[in-house]
Amino acid sequence: MDYAQQLAFFANILEQKRLVTALEGNASMIDREAGLTYITPSGRMKLLLQKEDISVMDESGAQVGGRGRRSSEYLLHEAVYRARPDVNAVVHCHCPYLTAYALRYQDFIVPEGCSLHAVFQRFVCLPYGKNGTHEIHRGIEAALEHSPVCLLSGHGVVCVSDCMESCIGLLEAAEGLAKTLWVAKQI
Numbered sequence: 121m122d123y124a125q126q127l128a129f130f131a132n133i134l135e136q137k138r139l140v141t142a143l144e145g146n147a148s149m150i151d152r153e154a155g156l157t158y159i160t161p162s163g164r165m166k167l168l169l170q171k172e173d174i175s176v177m178d179e180s181g182a183q184v185g186g187r188g189r190r191s192s193e194y195l196l197h198e199a200v201y202r203a204r205p206d207v208n209a210v211v212h213c214h215c216p217y218l219t220a221y222a223l224r225y226q227d228f229i230v231p232e233g234c235s236l237h238a239v240f241q242r243f244v245c246l247p248y249g250k251n252g253t254h255e256i257h258r259g260i261e262a263a264l265e266h267s268p269v270c271l272l273s274g275h276g277v278v279c280v281s282d283c284m285e286s287c288i289g290l291l292e293a294a295e296g297l298a299k300t301l302w303v304a305k306q307i
Contacts, residue, residue: 123158124171130284135166145213146191155179161188192252199257209284214276217298222271245271
């Protein structure tokens, strides 16, 4: 599997779906056998990424490949991979509706009557932590224990899965749910 090629492909999809932008959001995939993490570079349009742009990190956190500088949220991604050995893909983004809920600094409870309640019951909202530091992922282990999605207070959202295709699907569904619930409150 060419992880860099796949990540560039899926990063393009994330931006097409408006889940990330050039300045906000990042995605990663891990090759656990090789001990390498592939992450989108900082400050780049995801629509234009090529496999050569993807930052490749070794287990010590050193960049060993890619012509882009690793995302500033690399520490967040690494914390997820340590906490969840079943996860091979992570997306951190600032999609508008989930991020609006994160700005409320409280858990997002999914009403029982929602069609997606079988998939999502609650998105835990982590305490505020400065982006690009270890503070941002404080509590991530517990937050992702029963849900593939958690909120970062005052910041954004994290979604995880065993593969990037599934991760994007879960994120898109969660964002759609957040939007629907917001619209329902306006009626």
